[in-house]
């Protein structure tokens with residue numbers, strides 16, 4: 070059962086609104102019965118007066134009762150209006166609370182999950198359910214209790230007339246209940262199957278509407294083709310949904326035939342009792358009304374029950390996501406990550422395979438990075454350079470082997486502590502749609518956003534001159550996503566990203582092709598700065614530009630996940646192996 074945890078979410082998100090709702094349930098459950106009773110009193114009083122000598126003498130008491138009836142009606146309406154307000158407020162709070170919970174879980178999830186379509190399916194389903202299911206469960210419970218209270222009263226009334234009446238009413242409502250249960254299962258299975266399709270259509274929609282695709286979509290004229298694909302998926306979803314819902318409507322109509330027949334029989338029974346003088350006219354009205362409301366209440370109760378069954382089923386989706394376990398396990402008793410590093414970083418026998426793949430991305434890597442030195446990783450696309458960095462930051466754990474800092478396995482540190490010591494700019498760094506200042510500051514949010522180190526980092530990465538030319542300098546919003554944003558060139562963005570890496574107060578700095586889009590002059594200047602900056606700092610450089618690579622203290626050449634050569638630039642050139650070939654090939658291009 071997932072209902073209880075869902076109710077806990079409701080309680081945690083809005084305890085006061087929940088209490089208020091409980092009170093309203095009580096009021097709204099009892100008032101209709103009370104109203105009925107007062108109505109019966111009015112009618113009885115009138116019919117009694119009509120048989121008496123002076124009917125008008127009873128007017129005052131009838132009016133008094135009618136006044137009471139009106140008052141109770143008003144209270145009923147007040148409760149209805151208030152519950153509208155309470156429902157809206159509570160639903161909003163629960164939705165926001167659940168969304169926050171999902172976001173928290175998403176951030177905590179391992180990177181590996183983000184490379185897995187199953188994860189996205191789960192996230193999508195959880196998001197769908199989280200938005201409304203918990204408050205819906207509460208609604209159903211409200212419905213159940215309100216209907217329940219009313220139903221008990223009505224059943225007592227009907228049984229007092231004849232027990233068969235109560236049985237007939239229940240029999241009438243049962244088929245609809247069973248049909249709902251069955252279709253809850255059918256819809257649940259359909260929704261699971263449909264998630265991947267839904268995600269595909271959302272993605273196609275994004276391709277048609279967001280900036281990163283806009284250029285290619287236009288140049289290759291992909292619009293009509295993408296739209297067709299989008300339409301085909303939506304049609305498929307539409308057709309299957311329609312087929313299921315049609316079957317459900319048909320089945321529901323079948324159940325209505327049964328329940329109508331039974332209701333008419335009960336009416337006939339009451340009419341017969343009245344005509345044969347066993348019921349007064351007030352009783353007739355009372356029973357007729359009770360019957361009508363009782364039927365409504367019963368169908369509400371059964372709808373709530375089948376709904377709860379459905380909610381329980383669909384909450385599996387939420388639970389599936391919320392119980393995802395991270396594979397990057399935090400140590401029970403973490404050791405403090407050394408700062409500054411004393412000896413440096415070593416990788417011994419590191420082998421790694423991405424989940425759901427056959428190939429090993431890294432194979433028996435042995436490498437050492439002494440403190441204060443810069444090493445460079447070179448190699449063809451896909452040779453495993455970025456993967457090695459990801460392992461170093463513990464975005465993944467090695468399949469085999471060990472990565473140590475000062476001789477301690479990095480799995481002994483808390484991931485937050487370890488990552489605080491490392492500053493990385495990946496090739497696919499993020500272009501935050503925030504101000505220039507914030508774009509740099511995000512590299513070290515422990516700093517004050519106005520800290521002079523931000524300016525310093527910007528100067529080191531050459532971002533300062535880019536920013537000074539912007540309309541509001543450091544306060545200019547970057548990117549065109551929001552109002553008054555300034556778009557930058559790829560190389561300019563790279564300078565900003567580099568400043569973000571520099572502003573971080575880290576022991577290891579990793580630059581994964583940081584200057585690939587910069588012009589040669591800018592690159593030269595950045596590396597001059599970088600040399601000064603990394604004096605005494607441990608650094609890893611990944612670059613396809615051999616002119617950049619040669620300044621490293623030691624160079625590792627990677628090929629298909631293995632290190633095939635290593636040494637200083639001179640050593641590797643003398644060796645005349647792969648490195649020398651790469652270097653000479655590029656050098657030739659420059660002459």
Ligand SMILES: Nc1ncnc2c1ncn2[C@@H]1O[C@H](COP(=O)(O)OP(=O)(O)OP(=O)(O)O)[C@@H](O)[C@H]1O
Nearest residue numbers: 184423426430448449450451452453454455456457
């Ligand atoms: N998330 C992933 N899931 C599965 N395989 C991956 C993933 N990321 C990379 N790979 C594979 O791992 C291998 C190494 O990739 P990696 O990104 O480390 O290469 P690289 O040397 O950094 O390449 P480049 O020079 O193009 O940046 C490649 O064969 C790639 O296909």
